[in-house]
Amino acid sequence: MRVAIVTESFLPHMNGVTGSVLQILRHLESRGHDAHVIAPAAVGIPETVDGARIEAIPSLALPGYRNVRVGTSTAHRVAAALRRFQPDVVHLASPFALGWRGVLAAERLDVASVAAYQTDVAAYTERYGIAATTGIAQTHIARLHRRATLTLAPSAESAQQLASLGIDRVRRWGRGVDAERFQPSRRDSALRAAWGAEVVIGYVGRLAPEKQVEDLAALNGVPGTRLVIVGDGPSRARLESLLPDALFLGHLGGEALAAAMASFDLFVHPGESETFGQTLQEAHASGVPVIATGRGGPLDLVRMGIDGWLYRPGDLGDLRMRVADLAGDARKRRAFGEAGREAVQGRSWSSVCDQLVGHFEDARMLHRVDAGARARRVVRPEASVPVPPRRWHxxxxxxxxxxxxxxxxxxxxxxxxxxxxxxxxxxxxxxxxxxxxxxxxxxxxxxxxxxxxxxxxxxxxxxxxxxxxxxxxxxxxxxxxxxxxxxxxxxxxxxxxxxxxxxxxxxxxxxxxxxxxxxxxxxxxxxxxxxxxxxxxxxxxxxxxxxxxxxxxxxxxxxxxxxxxxxxxxxxxxxxxxxxxxxxxxxxxxxxxxxxxxxxxxxxxxxxxxxxxxxxxxxxxxxxxxxxxxxxxxxxxxxxxxxxxx
Known part of the structure; x- marks a missing residue:
């Protein structure tokens, strides 16, 4: 199969979208598929990754994120790039700006498209204080995903959100976790000693308004604990003043990130706009219990009272109580951590990407159906899920x-x-x-x-x-x-x-x-x-x-x-x-x-x-x-x- 990937983000900027694309490329190469990436140009972008050519297109820096680029090419140029590659399917990674041109280009070439919903852009507009554009963002998301042959939602809540926008043909597709890199054996006693705390509360992620890291100020003064924050972003300076006792390590990757994650005693994630929550999986793989807000992706990843706690969205008193509960009970932390580690063992990137290839095949079949449709339907034809075996009389x-x-x-x-x-x-x-x-x-x-x-x-x-x-x-x-x-x-x-x-x-x-x-x-x-x-x-x-x-x-x-x-x-x-x-x-x-x-x-x-x-x-x-x-x-x-x- 020939797979073209149009992504809003790529190397050298590393985030959840880039990480997913890299895993997909690795998997496609291992399975003998051909891949081609269309991504915003940036200083340091590679020419090839895992056998796939990376085609960089003109871009502009995102305001407030000088390292994040937004693709500015027209749909005509994207279509020309796709035509040269001749894909069987176009994968749109967290589509919004460049993804819109990608879905239009796929239509022009009469090729199936699969849109992976990964970023809740509408929620971001609210967090950045531009709520007036939220309706515009939702309308854009709806029309984009309605044009895609198939949409992939990372969680049950995001699938419901998409359905509420009138988007049909939604499938569930989560994210894999590197359980070899993230594991309890990475725990580093020297690192913990340098942090200087009996119980380490960790956070990993971008330091930006939509992540709500400022909510972690509610944890100030929890006895015997220290907050360690891994990540960088436009909110870092403000957060350092809000959280003077916290330790800011900046951006970490690879083995350094794995060691830091495993050295936490518990992991907190306050963001309410997460469509999935990849760092929660990595914490579980590291044997670390998770405390997250009871909204969005965490609802599918955290099992209450088994491998972590979900606190009521916006209730910072509940957050503090959940953290204090685990901080004061080493036996419970150990039990939750073991349960979390066990839960992610079946979520390897290999199995998750095999599912993705299955979705590509599904999209190709549905595209053939749409191409032969007698007339455009408000609700497009959708295969019925076979009912559980039963006997009728x-x-x-x-x-x-x-x-x-x-x-x-x-x-x-x-x-x-x-x-x-x-x-x-x-x-x-x-x-x-x-x-x-x-x-x-x-x-x-x-x-x-x-x-x-x-x-x-x-x-x-x-x-x-x-x-x-x-x-x-x-x-x-x-x-x-x-x-x-x-x-x-x-x-x-x-x-x-x-x-x-x-x-x-x-x-x-x-x-x-x-x-x-x-x-x-x-x-x-x-x-x-x-x-x-x-x-x-x-x-x-x-x-x-x-x-x-x-x-x-x-x-x-x-x-x-x-x-x-x-x-x-x-x-x-x-x-x-x-x-x-x-x-x-x-x-x-x-x-x-x-x-x-x-x-x-x-x-x-x-x-x-x-x-x-x-x-x-x-x-x-x-x-x-x-x-x-x-x-x-x-x-x-x-x-x-x-x-x-x-």
Whole structure:
């Protein structure tokens, strides 16, 4: 894989973003991937790192941070740099200024992009006393991450923050820790003696307003302790006057930092705008208990009463009490430190970067989906997480001709369809009672009316709903009203304890169908919202761009063929946790081929009869009843009678 990294920060300035990029480069090289870095130019920036070329672009110094550079290149120049490298994916490291141009450039080149949210810029604007720009910063962050194919959030709270800004496709991705460098054996008795304290309270990080280091003044006078501060930044002079008894060591790196960290007795971190908190992990790896604010990244890293304490944000009295508790209890410090060391053992950079490569692959797949999307959606297609394996006993299918199974005849001539095939896959777990209430030509009103009432009488524990196509091709349609009525039906089904599978309607890949794409996309967006609010299981067919292909459609060109029904059944089975559903689907597809149909036959058998029914105000489903209005049992006995998914 060829990975281009557009980063807001890089060497020689060392911070959390730079450190993460360096680890990613090391990992990509070890796994045989090619990498290329686009970073702000600075004196001392290297030309290559771990086999990756570093392309420095024009930059300006950040006010207050002369060593921190902000890239000033245009999106056109960034796109030109990417075009020369020809990446498979663009990784945006803590994107904001240069990252914005990076995401625009990736769009121009039609390349997937992954944005790693690492810096809470909006919170920084508040800390720096320019709160008027906070709304602007949030708007910029939202539009940037909405344009990225995928966004990576380092903590649960940051993921929620991104979701509140309307950012979709958010994945969790933390940071690794170098447990070989940071470990208890680095503890240095000579260093501790030089510090001259019985209990050392340590802090490591940038000395800047957003880090809230001034809050550590609340620790003045805690008996037998001394505060040791590692780091540098624009606030250092002011902090030295606020904390006259503290020892300021300046910036440390490498072995010196590891020795200092391991020589602390406890580690404090007061910042409330941390999206992750890498130094907390390094303290735990060093066997040092952590006390941090109960907000942001620390919520995911510190286990209360196990490896540290979380104090109430802004409550400096609580901070002092937590520090005094550990400072006065060596046994508790030792127990917390051992628990913290054990907790980080599975967070190596190798495993974390393997996860990142997985996210790159996910982004490439989603980018292909977006490229083939029928219309831009407010909520982009998102893969459903497979539900935990479970066994359903009563399954009811609701819908129209697609669920009835038109164009999917069984050997005996009866219709089956995707829902019937799904029922057989579910029955393989030990038998299933199955009813199919779908009837051709029906609409949302029918499913939410007579079909729903019958389903409620049957008391199912699983219900599938695929409906809406017949409404969406009408001359006029109110998508919002359709969705509202369907949501009421889902709520009622969920109210009796049933799991509900919602399938988004889809169109064949024909030019004539394109006039309806916006309606279908709007309805799919609405179904995604229904699923999120009700806990329904969404099967978003936009994630399967091959579904509209001709072989998946029957001879009438408006209903799925047997192949299409098999495809949809196996995709649903995957989401419902049927073992090996994907492999079974591949095998099934290999065993069957679809026959094509001539245009003349299509007009005679399907198009003209449909026009005739419309002219006379009739529908194909008039007078028909559901093929399984009550439960049929699928299990060993039904298999013996020749029921098959072939």
């Amino acid at each position: 009563r399954y009811v299918a609701l819908g129209d001709s697609l669920t009835e199974g038109l164009c999917d005849p069984a050997p005996d001539g009866a219709l089956r369809g995707w829902a019937d095939r799904l029922a057989l896959l579910l029955a393989a777990r030990g038998g299933l009672h199955y009813a199919n209430l779908a009837i051709r030509s029906k609409r949302v009103g029918d499913v939410c009316g007579t079909q729903l009432e019958r389903a409620l009488e049957l008391r199912p524990d699983l219900v599938s709903i695929l409906i809406g196509a017949n409404d969406l091709v009408k001359h006029r349609v109110n998508v919002a009203a359709l969705a509202l009525r369907l949501e009421d039906a889902v709520v009622r089904l969920r109210g009796i304890g049933a799991d509900v599978v919602l399938v988004t309607p889809f169109l064949p890949g024909r030019r004539a169908a394109s006039i309806y794409t916006r309606r279908f996309s709007a309805f799919a967006t609405a179904l995604a919202g229904i699923a999120a609010r009700t806990g329904a299981i969404l099967i978003d067919t936009d994630l399967h761009p091959s579904l509209p292909d001709r072989p998946n459609w029957g001879e009438d060109l408006v209903h799925l063929s047997s192949r299409g029904h098999r495809f949809l059944a196996y995709r649903a089975a995957e989401v419902l946790g049927v073992p090996d559903a994907d492999a079974l689907g591949v095998l099934d597809a290999a065993l069957h081929e679809n026959e094509t149909i001539g245009a003349g036959v299509w007009w005679r058998r399907h198009a003209l009869p449909w026009v005739w029914r419309r002219l006379h105000g009739r529908a194909a489903g008039d007078g028909r009843s559901a093929k399984h209005d009550d439960y049929v049992y699928l299990g060993r006995s039904s298999a013996a009678r020749g029921v098959s998914v072939s």
